[in-house]
Amino acid sequence: MISPQPHAVSAAQSAALRSFEAQWLARQSALPQLERSSGRDPLSTLREEAIGRFLRLGLPTTRDESWRYTNLRRLAAQSFIDAPRAPAGSVAAADSLDSWDIAERLATVHLANGFAMLPAPMELDSNKLLINNLRDLSRVNPGLVARFLPPLSDADGARWTLLNTALFTDGLYIKVNGKLTAPLVIVHGAAAQGPGTIAYPRVIVDAAPGSNATIIEHHVQRGEWTPLCNSVTQLALGQDAEIEHYRIFATRSGCTHIDSLDLRQQRASRCRQFTIVLGGGLVRASLDAHLNEPGACLDSYSLLVGHEERHVDCVNVATHHAPNTRSRQTARSIASGTSRVIFNSKVVVEAGAVQAESQQSCRGLLLSDSAEIDSRPQLEIHADEVKCAHGATTGRLDPEMLFYMLSRGLDRGTAQSLLIYAFLADVLTGMSLASARAAIEDALIDQLPDSQLLRKFR
Amino acid sequence: MLLKITDLSACVAGKEILKGINLEVEAGEVHAIMGPNGSGKSTLAQVLAGREDYEVTGGSVTFEGRDLLALPAEERARAGLFLGFQYPVEIPGVNNVYLLKAALNAKRKAAGEPEVDAYEFLALIKQKMKLMQMSETFLTRGVNEGFSGGEKKRNEVLQMLVLEPKLAILDETDSGLDIDALKVVSMGVNSLRDPRRAVVLVTHYQRLLDYIVPDKVHVLSAGRILKSGDRSLALELERRGYDWVKESQVA
Numbered sequence: 001m002i003s004p005q006p007h008a009v010s011a012a013q014s015a016a017l018r019s020f021e022a023q024w025l026a027r028q029s030a031l032p033q034l035e036r037s038s039g040r041d042p043l044s045t046l047r048e049e050a051i052g053r054f055l056r057l058g059l060p061t062t063r064d065e066s067w068r069y070t071n072l073r074r075l076a077a078q079s080f081i082d083a084p085r086a087p088a089g090s091v092a093a094a095d096s097l098d099s100w101d102i103a104e105r106l107a108t109v110h111l112a113n114g115f116a117m118l119p120a121p122m123e124l125d126s127n128k129l130l131i132n133n134l135r136d137l138s139r140v141n142p143g144l145v146a147r148f149l150p151p152l153s154d155a156d157g158a159r160w161t162l163l164n165t166a167l168f169t170d171g172l173y174i175k176v177n178g179k180l181t182a183p184l185v186i187v188h189g190a191a192a193q194g195p196g197t198i199a200y201p202r203v204i205v206d207a208a209p210g211s212n213a214t215i216i217e218h219h220v221q222r223g224e225w226t227p228l229c230n231s232v233t234q235l236a237l238g239q240d241a242e243i244e245h246y247r248i249f250a251t252r253s254g255c256t257h258i259d260s261l262d263l264r265q266q267r268a269s270r271c272r273q274f275t276i277v278l279g280g281g282l283v284r285a286s287l288d289a290h291l292n293e294p295g296a297c298l299d300s301y302s303l304l305v306g307h308e309e310r311h312v313d314c315v316n317v318a319t320h321h322a323p324n325t326r327s328r329q330t331a332r333s334i335a336s337g338t339s340r341v342i343f344n345s346k347v348v349v350e351a352g353a354v355q356a357e358s359q360q361s362c363r364g365l366l367l368s369d370s371a372e373i374d375s376r377p378q379l380e381i382h383a384d385e386v387k388c389a390h391g392a393t394t395g396r397l398d399p400e401m402l403f404y405m406l407s408r409g410l411d412r413g414t415a416q417s418l419l420i421y422a423f424l425a426d427v428l429t430g431m432s433l434a435s436a437r438a439a440i441e442d443a444l445i446d447q448l449p450d451s452q453l454l455r456k457f458r
Numbered sequence: 459m460l461l462k463i464t465d466l467s468a469c470v471a472g473k474e475i476l477k478g479i480n481l482e483v484e485a486g487e488v489h490a491i492m493g494p495n496g497s498g499k500s501t502l503a504q505v506l507a508g509r510e511d512y513e514v515t516g517g518s519v520t521f522e523g524r525d526l527l528a529l530p531a532e533e534r535a536r537a538g539l540f541l542g543f544q545y546p547v548e549i550p551g552v553n554n555v556y557l558l559k560a561a562l563n564a565k566r567k568a569a570g571e572p573e574v575d576a577y578e579f580l581a582l583i584k585q586k587m588k589l590m591q592m593s594e595t596f597l598t599r600g601v602n603e604g605f606s607g608g609e610k611k612r613n614e615v616l617q618m619l620v621l622e623p624k625l626a627i628l629d630e631t632d633s634g635l636d637i638d639a640l641k642v643v644s645m646g647v648n649s650l651r652d653p654r655r656a657v658v659l660v661t662h663y664q665r666l667l668d669y670i671v672p673d674k675v676h677v678l679s680a681g682r683i684l685k686s687g688d689r690s691l692a693l694e695l696e697r698r699g700y701d702w703v704k705e706s707q708v709a
Binding site for chain 1: 507508509510511530531532534535536540541543546547549550551552556557558560561564565568600601617621
């Protein structure tokens with residue numbers, strides 16, 4: 001039925017691609033006979049198209065523009081099987097979640113390797129919030145699910161999304177119908193019994209016109225091993241909807257995470273998006289935002305912490321399709337040890353998107369000689385009458401500031417930590433959810449020098 | 459002897475700026491160091507405070523008998539030395555009060571004293587702010603963030619008043635101040651005058667010395683103290699200019 005076309009794809013990837021194809025075939029044969037024959041609902045059609053394209057194009061390599069800083073060659077030479085449905089260790093167990101205690105919350109929904117711990121649809125907050133698992137919904141209402149998947153794209157930046165679209169088997173569909181009174185927390189737990197597994201978490205947030213919600217996705221690790229995590233979240237904001245979304249990466253050093261966030265905004269909708277990388281060995285976090293209708297507004301904040309050997313690759317693209325749209329990107333990266341942090345942001349203003357406004361502020365702080373930060377803001381403007389500003393700076397702690405603080409008697413470590421903390425303030429102060437901010441600051445401080453002293457300044 | 463500087467020389471970026479400074483300051487005294495631009499006044503102040511990229515190439519400095527040059531900047535501060543900066547740096551994101559509280563606690567810790575009580579601290583700082591005629595908005599702002607030149611200088615003096623140093627070196631604290639601000643700053647400095655403390659004023663103009671009357675005046679030029687005297691030396695300098703000192707040296 002489908003097979004990779006080896007001439008198009010490097011032989012180095014054949015192991016990975018064959019295993020992805022095997023996963024696809026296994027999903028097909030697991031379908032009931034009836035569905036397979038009657039099959040061609042919009043979702044099945046879309047997914048078949050997705051796997052076909054993916055196998056034809058293969059995994060992106062450093063020759064692809066959006067992947068030039070992150071080399072996945074070793075990963076592509078491996079083969080993968082599905083991460084277990086019921087991973088070692090109870091998922092609901094309190095595993096280091098204490099420090100992430102978002103005090104007031106509507107609910108916490110757990111996913112384990114992408115599988116929703118949600119046996120039945122859940123209605124909360126006077127039915128203003130409806131949560132369903134994608135496993136059931138894909139069967140019952142494939143048309144609805146298909147409607148919220150992003151249009152298939154051959155772009156190298158969307159390649160892992162294509163794979164997820166083809167192979168996800170579960171996840172969450174979240175419908176926000178009104179103004180929620182408290183945040184929803186989604187805990188993505190990752191666990192495997194050994195190497196060579198992959199997970200495909202998928203989350204769809206469907207924010208109805210005029211709705212308002214705060215949604216926190218928190219990625220954690222349970223146990224020694226984790227699967228390769230290829231997660232995709234889709235945020236669709238209806239007219240006048242307002243969403244504050246957090247994705248927080250707090251796995252351990254062995255974890256490889258490729259997370260793609262797709263954002264579609266309708267008229268006068270407002271999104272505040274926070275990408276917080278505090279953990280993981282290799283984290284690739286992309287944001288593909290589409291300001292589709294007039295008045296749509298995006299504030300994206302990235303707080304990227306390179307620690308020890310971590311590799312963080314963050315790619316933000318905000319595309320202004322309509323007049324009077326506004327995007328603002330604020331990125332603060334710090335890198336210590338031998339870590340590397342890459343922040344690429346791009347603003348595209350399409351023809352006709354007049355009066356669009358954009359700002360990109362990317363700042364990096366190097367804390368060791370062996371660390372590296374690459375910040376690259378880019379602009380692509382096809383319309384007149386736009387206002388676009390960008391700036392990028394990377395440096396070390398300011399010696400004048402440091403000396404000033406030392407001359408007041410502060411310990412060097414405290415002074416450094418205060419300066420690092422101050423550097424990150426532009427992102428931290430952007431968080432409107434105080435309890436989330438406190439939890440994030442707590443986890444952040446643990447990765448800074450002289451953390452105990454710094455804690456006192458909170 | 460509180461401070462004893464003997465034959466101190468120092469380089470900045472490979473260039474020798476201080477060429478053998480000798481100075482002795484007793485507790486209870488106020489000294490003024492005057493001199494033309496580029497004479498090395500600020501370099502001397504920064505070297506005493508422990509700035510690392512200024513290289514001491516010779517001589518010695520003792521502070522209460524201890525070898526000051528052997529101490530890092532933070533330990534000099536805790537030992538009771540304070541530098542009021544000519545150009546106080548802005549540190550956005552670090553709160554003024556946090557910095558001041560951390561500074562006071564660092565000093566207390568070094569002296570074996572307990573940390574300051576939060577309420578007492580706030581009361582103390584508000585009292586000193588009133589003395590310096592500073593607005594309460596200062597409490598919520600970043601260190602020197604968005605301050606005018608005059609506000610920055612008041613903030614330096616405020617920090618000095620809270621930390622109560624044994625030796626305060628004030629580097630051109632008077633520059634850029636209007637007459638009202640100059641009076642406030644002078645009053646702040648005078649309130650710290652005490653038989654146990656000393657103040658070294660680094661200044662360009664004698665105007666400041668109308669308000670803070672020095673015990674001794676030194677003229678620094680080309681990295682050396684050319685002349686020392688009492689307050690009348692400052693007045694004579696004002697009348698005759700720095701060239702007079704240089705010429706009288708040659709002669």
